[in-house]
Amino acid sequence: MSEVTTPEAKLTRKDFMSDQEVRWCPGCGDYSILAQMQKVLPELGIPREKLVFISGIGCSSRFPYYMNTYGFHSIHGRAPAIATGLKIARPDLHVWVATGDGDGLSIGGNHLIHALRRNIDINILLFNNRIYGLTKGQYSPTSEIGKVTKSTPFGSLDYPINPIEIALGAEATFVARTADVETKHLQEVFKRAHEHKGSAFIEILQNCNVFNDGAWHLVTDRTTKTDHQLVLEHGKPLIFGKQREKGIRLKKNMTPEIVKLGDGVDPSELLIHDETNPAMAYILSRLGPRFPTPIGVFRAVRRMAYDEGVNAQVESARKRLGPGNLEAVFSRGDTWVVE
Amino acid sequence: MSEVTTPEAKLTRKDFMSDQEVRWCPGCGDYSILAQMQKVLPELGIPREKLVFISGIGCSSRFPYYMNTYGFHSIHGRAPAIATGLKIARPDLHVWVATGDGDGLSIGGNHLIHALRRNIDINILLFNNRIYGLTKGQYSPTSEIGKVTKSTPFGSLDYPINPIEIALGAEATFVARTADVETKHLQEVFKRAHEHKGSAFIEILQNCNVFNDGAWHLVTDRTTKTDHQLVLEHGKPLIFGKQREKGIRLKKNMTPEIVKLGDGVDPSELLIHDETNPAMAYILSRLGPRFPTPIGVFRAVRRMAYDEGVNAQVESARKRLGPGNLEAVFSRGDTWVVE
Amino acid sequence: MTTQAGTPPHPTQDPIQVRKRHEELEEVVVRFAGDSGDGMQLAGMQFTNETAVAGTDIATLPDFPAEIRAPAGTLFGVSGFQVNFSSHDIFTPGDNPDVLVMMNPAALKMNLQELKPNGIIIADTAEFNEHNLKKAGYETNPLEDGSLTQYQVFPLDITSMTLRAVEELKLSVKVATRCKNFYALGLTSWLFTRPIEPTIRWIEKRFKKTPELVEANVRALKAGYHFGETAEMFAVQYEVKPARLTPGKYRNITGNTATALGFVAAAERAGVPLFLGSYPITPASDILHEMASFKNFHVYTFQAEDEIAAVGSALGAAYGGAIGICTTSGPGMLLKQETINLAVMVELPLIIANIQRAGPSTGMPTKTEQADLLMALYGRSSESPVVVLAPATPGECFSMAFEAVRIATKYMVPVIYLSDGYLGNGAEPWRIPQVSELPQIHVQFRTDPEGFQPYLRDPETLSRSWVRPGTPGLEHRVGGLAKEDVTGHVSYDPLNNERMVRLRAEKVARVAMDIPPTDVRGDPAGELLVIGWGSTYGSIVEAVERLRVQGTSVSHVHLRYLNPLPPDLKDIIRRFEKVLVAELNMGQLLKIIRAEYLVDAKGVNKIQGQPFKVGELMEKMQETLEG
Amino acid sequence: MTTQAGTPPHPTQDPIQVRKRHEELEEVVVRFAGDSGDGMQLAGMQFTNETAVAGTDIATLPDFPAEIRAPAGTLFGVSGFQVNFSSHDIFTPGDNPDVLVMMNPAALKMNLQELKPNGIIIADTAEFNEHNLKKAGYETNPLEDGSLTQYQVFPLDITSMTLRAVEELKLSVKVATRCKNFYALGLTSWLFTRPIEPTIRWIEKRFKKTPELVEANVRALKAGYHFGETAEMFAVQYEVKPARLTPGKYRNITGNTATALGFVAAAERAGVPLFLGSYPITPASDILHEMASFKNFHVYTFQAEDEIAAVGSALGAAYGGAIGICTTSGPGMLLKQETINLAVMVELPLIIANIQRAGPSTGMPTKTEQADLLMALYGRSSESPVVVLAPATPGECFSMAFEAVRIATKYMVPVIYLSDGYLGNGAEPWRIPQVSELPQIHVQFRTDPEGFQPYLRDPETLSRSWVRPGTPGLEHRVGGLAKEDVTGHVSYDPLNNERMVRLRAEKVARVAMDIPPTDVRGDPAGELLVIGWGSTYGSIVEAVERLRVQGTSVSHVHLRYLNPLPPDLKDIIRRFEKVLVAELNMGQLLKIIRAEYLVDAKGVNKIQGQPFKVGELMEKMQETLEG
């Protein structure tokens, strides 16, 4: 057991490592995600005991075992529901959910969208490796069409779910994407999510080197990412490429196009990222294969968080009606006395 | 039992009325929806026996009992899953799903989005009365914030789901909205859905006069609808108002605004509806309260339907490998003979 | 109808008599019935309230269709409400009504066969038109064709009289007509000298936003009452004296309300917040509705997207240190089992209230049944022991709900609470307890890091300690994978797994040491022992008592604790020659009793969505004794 | 290890001897173990295949962790595969291995205690370094500290020898090292004179896309084989002669593969398309994988978004006239119950295969258990009878899967098929049937509108007719609400409901008339009857036979039909003084037997995620006989 920690005591990465041996495959992208989380948390200045990690089932969902905080490895797909109950009853806690593309988008899709639309103040990390890892390699809701897996020897036929797009469709108030190998970016996004009041949804592109190696190679590999990765920054134009020579512009009919800077195209014509503009986020979420893959914060707006509302309601009820009085509710309606 | 019908015999509305007494409350919006369906079907020229209506649980889900076709009143929220299995195994059938805002978006939300993203060739009618009717009036995922219902005496706190937006987020290939009292429009949309190959999602604004009377009053009442209803037509500018004097224009940052025609504003500046433009559909789906409510087809595009893919795969496998041979699969791998 | 002093109940038809004769009765069963839109449930509940307030004992049986407002005049659209009220204690709504208040022909058609010989029929003639008669399948009008001569029939044009009563208010006919249930109620109230003031108060509260409706309904109510008084048609006014109930302050309560109050009271006595995660389903929804109004207590109610999320949120709250509860019924219960399994594994308190209804599948949602017992015990994958409790009467729902919380928190274990539609919607007078009478529930959250291990157990209860996240130094991880004893680390060690499975079973078994002795109604030994559980209590008690009066050797044990079973049950069973298990299912407790005690018990079973009638039970008991 | 002619198994250490001595054995148990990344499952399966092809009888026990590739060298990361092969028929993988092939210290640590005295240990010395020894909790190196003197230890640097074998291919060390499992397999194959050709063929097929891997693995395999031949270290080569199996063409088959084949064969013999709706879950996923490759049959496989959608889609397909199947395991089974309940109500054929695993909750996903029996029987709300079947051996999974389809379609009823992880992953030789040997399954879809009613029943089976949507004139509606007898219309009539509940129960009960007589292994009467079901078959058979050889009066009944129970079981039980029920749970079938037959049966139970050892069972049987 870990000894007492107080907000004062400055914590270090080690403080967040549990005594459990990490059981992921050597080379799994999950290691980096874990490491970045353990590095960021000390900077947030919250006492360790105020943190809870809740997960479903999957390789990614083993995450809580390795964090020296409170942790709950629950049921396939149900982490958001459990986290919702916890956060309503315990608004003082910082609740993180770790889930996978199968856990969060296949069996757990409904709980995910309902958590997001309610805007309950939890942070959801969706480890997207486009495969079912723990069950040894079946295709997942994010797998590309035609994918040959154990359960689809002739290729899958399911049009993939776009996690960012579905989160936007549920009107999530914070929607971001990052990648296992982008260590700094991971940390930044984790911080932003922590600071956001309300549901924060983070898709993390993660490599499963055993069952789906290289799924994100183009976006994350040093040699290719400059052309295939688009870093979103609020208020900044959408520029990418080795020499940052390419940009994204919107045609009249709101369809995006890639333009080369210089020859006649001025940066001012480019799309300027705006985290508060819904149409912007939506268009960026479905740029498609011919475009670079955006990472960063697609959308960030403030809306009443569900737990805020619930507890405000309880408070106002107490103010208006006074603290609950059992005798009173027992005697609701008509009563009579028998001598 | 109904007597045999053949494609030749021209069917009438009566042919589609079952022998079961309709058990909805007097005045319920469901009656009109049922009537329009029974009127449209004869025009489609499909034999009655090729039609199947599958529903979940709820007032709306009683729909199949009243249609003299094949029908299956199934489980709360699960109709899309059952319909998917049926359509894969029986591509020759025309499968319709009847569901409610609770059935389809609360307990059944996940099956709904997965059916839509797979683009299985079924037509989904979501009766949206913004309330749980059959269970006597609790708020639903589409109820407005602050709604006072049996389960929310202090007002609900859940930010509502926007059915059109969630369907778009799942990249549904056909997304439309209509209303119980718009009889002609209902029929048109039903026809469009029938003609669409792939999943067709239709939100039907429906009045529950017992538990949520007037939920759609502004949009559907003769006296108010001209200002509060926006009829979408492909290729046509977005115009509404008593004298069709108002239009919708897009500002530079892709946010819509209402403009008065005439004084300086030319119709050519207005948004022209395009059923194939994803950003357009998305923006229209979230116009918000200060805008009129769009009805019509938000989005209609063609993409491989799941059942097409599955059956094509089976066919090609048969072509390539020949029809299945039991002896052969029995003997897969190494075998030996014992004398 | 048992009249005193043998005076015949017939109203003497002497026209010149003005002052009405008074007759005292011991027990009366009234059944209101009409269209699901006629407000019969309301009339019934208000009548119940009036007579309860008047001090009689009561038992009720609401019986309505699954449709909200099925088309007018249809047989399947008939909605009924039966009230039994009496000056001695009663246990059931009564097998057969003495009085039928019938708002249309369909209602009469559905209910007549149950009316007692010479019973009273009050019928709204306005509704007995061609159209409705045909819908109900009557060739001719029973009110006129002499087919009801063996009853006392009072044909009244209730509709027109109601319209006349509210005439001046200038309401639409539709709205005005809606008041007729209160007219009928007023008349019935007069007929049995029940006070209408409680109903007037109720109307004023219910419609306070629409004064014209208050006015209209009150007028209709009074008009009905005065009609009885003045109309010569009614020569006799009946009266039922108050019952001799234990002194105290009383209210009339349904099982669902009592359940809600029991949970809230327990949370208050434990000093722990309560979290209800629920998804609406008949007949459980009312508990959610009731609890949602307790926001000023430390009560959270959450209407989740489905039952899985409902129970998940409750477990999450329990993990956070709240009392996690969910309420549901059969089809929803199925969906909670995986989460209950997790609760068994992480050993957190969780209460799952299943208000049983008739199945399987969607079945008959508004009808009652007791067929979810085996599912509660065995409906989860692998070995997953939980505690199972069942209240026996509407009022008892309070104490058993309270008990569920006590056990769950003391043993850190899920508790399944089995009520049913009959208990949930049925009502009885309930003696309002003093808060001080209620036991304290001692909840101790662990805070001491010294020597903490997540799965260290209390030597007596075997429960692990409850730790609230946020407690410094106790950070730890729990989950659904097999756990190592004491440390709770993930472990696939074969022997450890068997040890943990047996520990969880033993923990539940020990609850048996913590429950009251089983009481046997009747002789402690004899020929026949009838075992029941849940809502069948009333019918069994009455059947057994009647037989005992006839000198039959029969006793009754009613189980509130179904898992673990009471330790003394074995000996009790041994003391009887024959054992009969009465349940509203195909014999579920029966299976358990046979397996557990190897006794050749027989079952009396009914799967009709209706409670047992006392007569049915008596017959079967006699058969068993003879056979 | 039972050597013939009593010659001691020790290799004589005489250096000048060149030709190896040959020894014939009757039965050998080999266990391969190493890191989950070492490919031990593969080595084991290939060795099994080789010896099966060589004609011996076999039984296997794969045993691996839930993690995909737990960190190298850890105890929890150890993955093992045990093969028992013999020249007579065998029923279990064997209690204790004769040979351990150990790829690292952790493997040795986890497996040594089970090795037979004087057993053989082959160990890869390369992995026995400080680091790994410490991870495994060894102070000193067991291969050197003399702690293994009572065994025959062959310490070999398998890693280096493998690297040398593939040197010329210039592979990365990482890739080259991965071949060591084939080196070990080659050596073991030589030691027991098993043919390596089948493995070579397998390698060529498996890696056909990467020729260098084919080359590398084949080289490693051969190198291992030749090392055995040439190295002086091995003086003896053992041989196990083919078993006398019934003549025919054989293959080696796992329970999961046999289940898949059984379903496909049944669909073919019924001439009806098959639809598998499934959601991946250990240990059931392989059935989905297998079936997904049958696209050229009329087989649809659908990986749904969850188990509810999986079973829903299967029911939808069944409604459409296909054979609807779903495959799952405990945690997924829970989610299917509501849909099974609907299938019970609409009376459509549906097959649910539950490949049981150790629970509760996530439990030990890769370990076996039999604790879902009561859930299969009673895990649904209300009264919801279904047929429950259980295969006893991997090969038998074929015939019972076939039987499940036959019963489901003949009686229009859901059938739950209970296999488990041990059956699913375990393998045995399987006599490949001629398709002509397989019974026809007669499926008749109704097409005649004349006098059609959805719930008209076949007088013999009580099943309603199966109607494919698309059939003119038979349009009708079905659903989960209570149904009127014959017409199937929605009905809340009390008596109708009871009638329908009893009809559904009776329909399932009648299946009992349609199943083979129960065969008793051993005397038809006697002192002790052991009752088992499912995967415990092998261990029980062997335990019973050994005791009978010692003259004990014990017989064995193994149930394949768990609901309804065989009609002749009652008499069989009566013929024995004592009854013992052996199951891998806390006594689930035991409860049923006691309740059904009122016999004081006792249980022998194990909840460790492991099959029974023959020794454990023999002990408990003797105890019971004495006690």
Ligand SMILES: Cc1ncc(C[n+]2csc(CCOP(=O)(O)OP(=O)(O)O)c2C)c(N)n1
């Ligand atoms: C109810 C239930 N169904 C199925 C499973 C089996 N299962 C465990 S994890 C998993 C999918 C994991 O995929 P993902 O969420 O992408 O996590 P990953 O392993 O890829 O990180 C499945 C199907 C389960 N544990 N429980």
Ligand SMILES: Cc1ncc(C[n+]2csc(CCOP(=O)(O)OP(=O)(O)O)c2C)c(N)n1
């Ligand atoms: C598993 C399950 N949970 C809950 C219910 C209770 N239930 C029936 S219908 C319904 C909601 C209906 O709302 P909606 O889908 O909007 O249909 P409406 O009645 O409004 O047309 C609920 C909660 C059920 N039948 N099954």
Ligand code: SF4
């Ligand atoms: S299987 Fe894939 S996702 Fe799972 S631990 Fe291994 S590498 Fe990571």
Ligand code: SF4
């Ligand atoms: S309750 Fe509402 S939705 Fe249901 S039938 Fe009545 S009016 Fe229609």
Ligand SMILES: [Mg+2]
């Ligand atoms: Mg994944």
Ligand SMILES: [Mg+2]
């Ligand atoms: Mg609704």
